[in-house]
Amino acid sequence: MKQLSDLQAIISAEVKQLNFPSYPAELYEPIKYILSLGGKRMRPALLLMACDLFGGDVNKAIPPALAIEVFHNFTLMHDDIMDNAPLRRGKTTVHERWNPNVGILSGDVMLIEGYKLMMQVDNAILRRILDIFNTTAVGVCEGQQLDMEFEKRINVNIEEYITMIRLKTAVVLGGALQIGAIIGGADTNDADLIYTFGEQLGIAFQLQDDILDVYGNPEKFGKQVGGDIMSNKKTFLLIKALELADPSQAAELNKWLNIQQPDQNEKVIAFTGIYNQLQVRQYAEKAMQAYADKAFTALDAINLPDEHKQYLRDFADGLMVREN
Amino acid sequence: MKQLSDLQAIISAEVKQLNFPSYPAELYEPIKYILSLGGKRMRPALLLMACDLFGGDVNKAIPPALAIEVFHNFTLMHDDIMDNAPLRRGKTTVHERWNPNVGILSGDVMLIEGYKLMMQVDNAILRRILDIFNTTAVGVCEGQQLDMEFEKRINVNIEEYITMIRLKTAVVLGGALQIGAIIGGADTNDADLIYTFGEQLGIAFQLQDDILDVYGNPEKFGKQVGGDIMSNKKTFLLIKALELADPSQAAELNKWLNIQQPDQNEKVIAFTGIYNQLQVRQYAEKAMQAYADKAFTALDAINLPDEHKQYLRDFADGLMVREN
Numbered sequence: 001m002k003q004l005s006d007l008q009a010i011i012s013a014e015v016k017q018l019n020f021p022s023y024p025a026e027l028y029e030p031i032k033y034i035l036s037l038g039g040k041r042m043r044p045a046l047l048l049m050a051c052d053l054f055g056g057d058v059n060k061a062i063p064p065a066l067a068i069e070v071f072h073n074f075t076l077m078h079d080d081i082m083d084n085a086p087l088r089r090g091k092t093t094v095h096e097r098w099n100p101n102v103g104i105l106s107g108d109v110m111l112i113e114g115y116k117l118m119m120q121v122d123n124a125i126l127r128r129i130l131d132i133f134n135t136t137a138v139g140v141c142e143g144q145q146l147d148m149e150f151e152k153r154i155n156v157n158i159e160e161y162i163t164m165i166r167l168k169t170a171v172v173l174g175g176a177l178q179i180g181a182i183i184g185g186a187d188t189n190d191a192d193l194i195y196t197f198g199e200q201l202g203i204a205f206q207l208q209d210d211i212l213d214v215y216g217n218p219e220k221f222g223k224q225v226g227g228d229i230m231s232n233k234k235t236f237l238l239i240k241a242l243e244l245a246d247p248s249q250a251a252e253l254n255k256w257l258n259i260q261q262p263d264q265n266e267k268v269i270a271f272t273g274i275y276n277q278l279q280v281r282q283y284a285e286k287a288m289q290a291y292a293d294k295a296f297t298a299l300d301a302i303n304l305p306d307e308h309k310q311y312l313r314d315f316a317d318g319l320m321v322r323e324n
Numbered sequence: 325m326k327q328l329s330d331l332q333a334i335i336s337a338e339v340k341q342l343n344f345p346s347y348p349a350e351l352y353e354p355i356k357y358i359l360s361l362g363g364k365r366m367r368p369a370l371l372l373m374a375c376d377l378f379g380g381d382v383n384k385a386i387p388p389a390l391a392i393e394v395f396h397n398f399t400l401m402h403d404d405i406m407d408n409a410p411l412r413r414g415k416t417t418v419h420e421r422w423n424p425n426v427g428i429l430s431g432d433v434m435l436i437e438g439y440k441l442m443m444q445v446d447n448a449i450l451r452r453i454l455d456i457f458n459t460t461a462v463g464v465c466e467g468q469q470l471d472m473e474f475e476k477r478i479n480v481n482i483e484e485y486i487t488m489i490r491l492k493t494a495v496v497l498g499g500a501l502q503i504g505a506i507i508g509g510a511d512t513n514d515a516d517l518i519y520t521f522g523e524q525l526g527i528a529f530q531l532q533d534d535i536l537d538v539y540g541n542p543e544k545f546g547k548q549v550g551g552d553i554m555s556n557k558k559t560f561l562l563i564k565a566l567e568l569a570d571p572s573q574a575a576e577l578n579k580w581l582n583i584q585q586p587d588q589n590e591k592v593i594a595f596t597g598i599y600n601q602l603q604v605r606q607y608a609e610k611a612m613q614a615y616a617d618k619a620f621t622a623l624d625a626i627n628l629p630d631e632h633k634q635y636l637r638d639f640a641d642g643l644m645v646r647e648n
Contacts, residue, residue, distance in 0.1 A: 021466075024466055024469045024470055024473060026469060026473060027465065027466060027469040078428055078429070078432060081425075081428060082425040082428060082429065100424075101405075101406040101472060104402055104405060104406060104428055105402070105406065105465055105468060105469055105472075107432075108402060108431075108432075108435065108465050109462060109465045109466075111432065111435055111436075112435075112458055112461045112462050112465070113462075115439060115454070115458060116458050119451065119454060119455075119458075123447070123450075123451060126447075126450060126451060127443065127447065127450060130439070130443060130454075131443075134436055134439060134440050134443075137436045138433060138436050138437075141351065141429055141432050141433045141436070142348055142351060142433075144429060145348045145350060145351040145429055146348055148425060148429075149348060149350060
């Protein structure tokens, strides 16, 4: 059985080998550029791991794994335009380095290139694989749409928020694992279970991200503490706090949410104080644990030797305690 | 054998029946909106016609035909953003009615929905159909990229221009016919020939469009005469004129190309005068005829009864003499 780090290394090497036409240069250069910015290649590596766990030939899973990585980077390229983001992994975003039109069109081609790579599977599983890919891709778009809508809305509830993060980030983890499992020879039931494992773990991971933004060790977390608070991001913590707040706490939160150029330090301190009073961290941790439990329950039910499943447990444990 | 107008009516009715989720509304409403703006539904109708000509069941070709129409409208939605176009078929464009982000993301989902529809074919032909769809889709993106680049470049030559219009508009006609033919049971050779027919006819049709912009009867053409001249569009006529111009004609053309707010009437008169002196209309008509001839040569070689092929000849004749 291959280690996750080995699978990530395989993907990193294969991404470098990906061939795109040289003409028109402005269409294909941005694709090479965004793929060269790195990243942990976690989604494609998980696809390979799922294939490996079910006894499949990892080499046969490489093109679909690259499809997932190309697709993921397509969503980043378009999301960066929509979010008006100047930087991606510390480098200039495509729409800034070229222009938004280049970002739109290169992204479109990336989505098609994703399909071309995903189609490099045996005929016997082609339709099943593409059905999963379609569902995953639509889900990510729906999640991005909800994310943008929630930025402008005040009254987002926890259920809506969970739906959004499930679609925007968790279904790709589930879909990658499910596709890898099918290539590896998993039956429908096991493939569905590994999807659930990935999806529920993805939700738990996103909730952990929300918690770490406020309560994480900045050295381990690698991001600015309070970044979500500074940008008024509607995280689990903020939504829960707005739900539980008494009138004076609500007034305080809303005051800060509406100041155009606040003192960010004071804002983070004020938010964190109210979060502490309302114990939203505990709510978030409870929810996170519940989704992690669902993930592990699905994993337990998969018809695989326990030592194979241990790889996914180790991966999940690594994710869930990584930063804190 | 069904008439083109009947096939267009089938598509119009089927487009109205297309179902999309209601949530998130901002993601799916723009798709329903752009599909409701009408259009001649020529591409999907040709797909059905090709299926019909080869003796296939037209009903089985309806989902892939809808895929071509959804894909075409995806390209329109994204092109309108890139071209900053306020109107599409006389109605407000999606990015104007909502905003550019909505246009980007709804367009992305449309491309995926196109794949979902295109996959509704028998397993035996799934991979062939999707390969053609992928090639078509990439071609259209490359064509749009070249079109945008050529707007900013001075030295576009005729060969580059033909490549651009082939990719941007002609490959979809070819691809639609080829997909329909395969669903209808055509062999590889005939499917390739009908692709060539559509592609070469598409180039001829675009060249006719360039000619009609300057020399068309405005009542029949339905567009403002000289619109391409007013917008400095690099058509076959302009490229050929710049190629053939003597120094004084070149200076005159470049003067008009660089005036920020010209008297458009005078500009059209000046351009048309130089076009007439250089006889670029004749060059364009000769090129148009050459591409039409290639289309008809491919059509002649298809292994179908002549009375079946007559439907495509009639269609092509209708296209090529329609406006003048």
